[in-house]
Amino acid sequence: MDRLATTIRPYAWGSRTALPALLGAEPTEDPQAELWMGAHSGAPSGVDRGHGAQTLDQVIAADPERELGAATVRRFGPTLPFLFKVLAAGEPLSVQVHPDLAQAQAGFAAEEARGIPLSARERNYRDANHKPEMLCALDEFTGVCGFRRPERTAALLDRLGVPGLRPVADVLRAKPEPEALREALTLVLTLDQASVPALVAETAEALRRLAAEAASDEAEAVAFADYAALADYYPNDPGLLSALLLNHVVLRPGQAIYLGAGVPHAYFRGLGVELMANSDNVLRAGLTPKHIDVPELLAVVRFEATDPSVVPSESVPGNPGEQLYPVPIDEFRLSRYELGEWPLPTGTPQIVLCTSGEATLTDAAGQRLTLSPGQSCFIPADNPAVTATGSATTIFRATVTL
Known part of the structure; x- marks a missing residue:
């Protein structure tokens, strides 16, 4: 058994208190977003078996069958097939989606062939693997997951009463589900950038109004307030409008959700255990200063409505x-x-x-x-x-x- 020396990733959205509280350490002024446990090349955990410090990926590479087992190597190859994390969200993460295995392999190969450096801002595929993931809440955890049914989103947009959102509501009502969801997401991601700040501000104000009116319905009030708060972090970003197409989710401690390939999602706040395939492939749809590749995103997203459900243990x-x-x-x-x-x-x-x-x-x-x-x-x-x-x-x- 090897105690792991782990790495904390200081992403800007990370909480400044949650991971220090878990670890029994004093908080610093810096955000602490993710504690990584595993053999991913981005931040492999360290081990020491008495011969000096090594990384877990080095230990596994030296004797894959001993470390992983012959059956695991036959099934997944000579690398640890998962990445384990503790995720501490103090601010919203990007609205994002992950490719399936075939998409990841094709996308990675295409970007390699074009000579795009792995560290390049415009790089979509950092590896050739898919990234299904599961998150289990350690405290109350909120976010959005999967498309809401088009007719329900259209009704929500009507309640907001924001003129700039009427074309989205019209599309959601006029087309079959997959086409409606695709066109709605395309509309909000291809808005004239000059119009976005005013539309986001007007939408956030309408959401705050609905949150106040829904005082007797706690779940609805929390959802509206959570959506509205996105504008505080990203006032010039269409991510709020993307998130409005998705189901609001609240996880209690011990509850979990599973996110397969192509399912759009975003985490808002909370502390949770996250387990995923050993990949770092992310395509984004807002709430981020990072690269957004709209055509590639639209090729990866699964345009189907879902009712988000907690995975029972x-x-x-x-x-x-x-x-x-x-x-x-x-x-x-x-x-x-x-x-x-x-x-x-x-x-x-x-x-x-x-x-x-x-x-x-x-x-x-x-x-x-x-x-x-x-x-x-x-x-x-x-x-x-x-x-x-x-x-x-x-x-x-x-x-x-x-």
């Missing part, structure tokens, strides 16, 4: 204490354990993260490792048996499905 037969958040992919598997003493299944690569209390991991050789909140460890596939114990403790376990 479920007990796992034969694995006492494990609460699994099931997903329709194999690259990652997220479980939560609370209190007591738990045997952790072995035979696959796994990262264990403590989020509350204190967890002690013990393996068959008698090695013991104690984790405090925010600390994590890597357990290689060849470790035959690991038991986790703790009182008033919560841990999350990330691994693969085989």
Whole structure:
């Protein structure tokens, strides 16, 4: 078992207090957005097996079958197929979407062929992998996820009463669902830039009015206030208008959502555990100073309305204490354990993260490792048996499905 030395990414949208509170550290003046655990080349975790510090990707590359297991290597190749994070949003993240595997491979190859540097601002594909992801809330977590049904969004835009949004409402009513959603998103992303600040300000003011009028409906009031607040952060950005096409979501602690390829989404605020395929491919639709490639975005988005649903955790037969958040992919598997003493299944690569209390991991050789909140460890596939114990403790376990 290897305690991980992790990296905190200081993105501008990060909270200045949430990660320090989790780690029991004093906050700094800088935003702390994401704590990365894994072997992604952007910020691989460090390990020390007594021969000096190494990165986890170096350790895995030296003996993939020992670290990952032969079955994992056959299925996913000689790299850790997932990236584990703690995400702390103090401000809204961009409205974004992730490609599927074929799109990522084609997009990456095309940009490589054109000679676009990986660090270039206009680069869309940083790697050739897809990026399905799951987020499980550690405290109340808000955002938007998936397109709202066109007729419901049209009715919302009518309630706002903003003349500049009437063409969007008309499109949503006049066309079949996929075409309506595509044209609506295209409209808001291709507005004359000179008209955007006034339209965003007028829309935000109308949303604040609706929030005040919805005082007796807490969920509706929170949603309207959340949408309106986007204009405070990005007054010259059409991201508020993109977000209005999407479902508002509030997660309570322990609740999770799964985001497959092509599903537009944005996180607004909160602290959560995030698990994803080992990729950093993002295409954006607003709420960002970063590059927005409208044609490529429109090629990746799935234009279908969804009703966002919380992924319920479920007990796992034969694995006492494990609460699994099931997903329709194999690259990652997220479980939560609370209190007591738990045997952790072995035979696959796994990262264990403590989020509350204190967890002690013990393996068959008698090695013991104690984790405090925010600390994590890597357990290689060849470790035959690991038991986790703790009182008033919560841990999350990330691994693969085989």
